[in-house]
Amino acid sequence: MTSALDATDSAPTHAELVRRTVNALGRIAHTDDWTKGMSIHYYLTYALHAGRGAYVVRAPLLWIDEWRRRWMAAREEGDQAAMATEKRYLHEQVLAALGSDPGVQVELWSRLPRWEEQGRRTLTASDIRKALGLGEEFRAWTEGLEAAGPRFDPFPVPGIPEGDELIALMEELRIPREDHADIAAAVDAVTDADSPWLWLLKRTLWLIRSRMGNSLSVPVGPFMSAHGTEGWWFYVVAFLAAAPQVREFHRSIEVPEEISAASLGVLGEKIALYRTGAGYGALVQHNFVMGVFCGRIYRLEQLDCVAWNGEVDVYVPHTAHPLTTVPDQAWADRVHAFLRRLPREYGKGAQWEQSAFTIRVDSWLLDPSLNHYLPEDHELRRFLAGLGNSRSRPDRHLTQDQRGLTAGDREAIQYTFGRYLGDLSDALSLTAETDVQHAVLTHLRAGHHWTRPAAGHSVLAD
Known part of the structure; x- marks a missing residue:
C-alpha cells in the first residue's frame, strides 16, 4: 500500500x-x-x-x-x-x-x-447543513434556496476575476483594502468545485439574477461568523460574483453610471462601518445589501431609497456628511421619476390615499428632540424643514433591546460616529467632537432614547 x-x-x-x-x-x-x-x-x-x-x-x-x-x-x-x-x-x-x-x-x-x-x-439542503455544520437556525434559509430554484445547477458560477482584476473590483465596490486578502481567500474556497459552499453560492446567484429589479425577496441566512473564512465572507463573495449582472441590469434600465457606482458602493461602506466599530471587517447587513444587488435599493442624492410596490422607504446613511439634500416635494417627485424605470410592479398599491403612495424618510433625525440641541441654521434642521408638513407617523419600535438601546439609538450612533456598538455603556463611553455627536450623547446621558419617526410626501402612482 x-x-x-x-x-x-x-x-x-x-x-x-x-x-x-x-x-x-x-x-x-x-x-x-x-x-x-x-x-x-x-x-x-x-x-x-x-x-x-x-x-x-x-x-x-x-x-x-x-x-x-x-x-x-x-x-x-x-x-x-x-x-x-x-x-x-x-x-x-x-x-x-x-x-x-x-x-x-x-x-x-x-x-x-x-x-x-x-x-x-x-444534494439537498439537509446535506449542505450537515456538511458545513450549520445548525437549525440555518434551516429556513437553506431550504428556501432549495425550494426557490431548480433542483440542480441551471447556471455556471459567474467568473469572479483573480489577482489584480479582483482587487480592482473590490476597489470599485469600496471594500476596505485591509480586507482584500481575506476576501480573496474566501473567493477561492467558496468557488472550489468540491466545496458545499458552492451549492449555496450558485442558488443565491440564480435567485439574485432571476429577481433582479422586482420585489420578490431572496432568502438570506444569518451571519456565519463561526464557519470559517467562507462563512464570514460568503455574502461578499456572492455580491462580487453578481456585480457584472447588476451593472448589466442597471444599464438595461438606463441607470446613470454615477448612481450605479454609488449604489453598489454601499457594500464596501457597510464593511467599513463594521470595521470602524469592531476593528476588523465583516458584512452583517447583508440583507440590506441584497436589496441593492437585486436592483431595488439605490443611493439617490445622498440617501438610500428602498423601492417597494406601494411606497419608498428612505434612509440616511452614515456617510452623508455634510447632509445637503432637501427632502421636499420636488425631491420626492425626482425619486419617484427615477424609480419608475423599474419593472411595472413598482407603484402598485397605495399608502395614505387612493391613487398615491409615499416617499417616506425613516430616521432618528426626525426625532423632535434633535431641535433642542442644534442651532436653527444647522444642516440637519434644514433637512427636517424640507419635510415640512408632510404626513408623518410616530416611531412604532420604541422598545429597548437586551443591551439597553433602541433602534433609534443605534442609528444615531452609526450616523454620527460611524460605529457599531454592543450596549448602552459602549455608547456612553464615546468622546464627542462635533455638535451632532454632543447632541446624541447628551440625550443618552440624560436617560433619554432616540426614536425613529417617519414622514414623507405622497406622489401619484401613475
Whole structure:
C-alpha cells in the first residue's frame, strides 16, 4: 500500500483524479444512484483486483458496499471524525487502484463528469447543513434556496476575476483594502468545485439574477461568523460574483453610471462601518445589501431609497456628511421619476390615499428632540424643514433591546460616529467632537432614547 500511495501521489493527474473520485463517491453514497449505476464499483474493483477480462466476480464489490455502510452510519450520527477516517480509507483504496492498474484512469476520467453531475443533482439542503455544520437556525434559509430554484445547477458560477482584476473590483465596490486578502481567500474556497459552499453560492446567484429589479425577496441566512473564512465572507463573495449582472441590469434600465457606482458602493461602506466599530471587517447587513444587488435599493442624492410596490422607504446613511439634500416635494417627485424605470410592479398599491403612495424618510433625525440641541441654521434642521408638513407617523419600535438601546439609538450612533456598538455603556463611553455627536450623547446621558419617526410626501402612482 505504501508504494502505491507514494507512486500515485507523485503524479498530479493521479492526485486530482483520486480527489474527484472520492468526492463523487461521498456525494452519491446516500442516494439511489449508488445502486442504480454499478460502473463506479466495477472500475475501482477491477483495478484493485487486477482484473484482465470484461467480467468481474460480484464478491469483490462487497468492499465498497461495506465502506458505504460505515460512511452512512457515521454520517447519520454526525460523527465528523469517523467520516474523515472513512474518507481517508477510500482515498487510499482509490490510490491503490490507480497504482495497480494505471490504465483504469482513462475510464475514470471519462465517467467522472457523470458521477459529479449525479452528486450535484442529489444534494439537498439537509446535506449542505450537515456538511458545513450549520445548525437549525440555518434551516429556513437553506431550504428556501432549495425550494426557490431548480433542483440542480441551471447556471455556471459567474467568473469572479483573480489577482489584480479582483482587487480592482473590490476597489470599485469600496471594500476596505485591509480586507482584500481575506476576501480573496474566501473567493477561492467558496468557488472550489468540491466545496458545499458552492451549492449555496450558485442558488443565491440564480435567485439574485432571476429577481433582479422586482420585489420578490431572496432568502438570506444569518451571519456565519463561526464557519470559517467562507462563512464570514460568503455574502461578499456572492455580491462580487453578481456585480457584472447588476451593472448589466442597471444599464438595461438606463441607470446613470454615477448612481450605479454609488449604489453598489454601499457594500464596501457597510464593511467599513463594521470595521470602524469592531476593528476588523465583516458584512452583517447583508440583507440590506441584497436589496441593492437585486436592483431595488439605490443611493439617490445622498440617501438610500428602498423601492417597494406601494411606497419608498428612505434612509440616511452614515456617510452623508455634510447632509445637503432637501427632502421636499420636488425631491420626492425626482425619486419617484427615477424609480419608475423599474419593472411595472413598482407603484402598485397605495399608502395614505387612493391613487398615491409615499416617499417616506425613516430616521432618528426626525426625532423632535434633535431641535433642542442644534442651532436653527444647522444642516440637519434644514433637512427636517424640507419635510415640512408632510404626513408623518410616530416611531412604532420604541422598545429597548437586551443591551439597553433602541433602534433609534443605534442609528444615531452609526450616523454620527460611524460605529457599531454592543450596549448602552459602549455608547456612553464615546468622546464627542462635533455638535451632532454632543447632541446624541447628551440625550443618552440624560436617560433619554432616540426614536425613529417617519414622514414623507405622497406622489401619484401613475
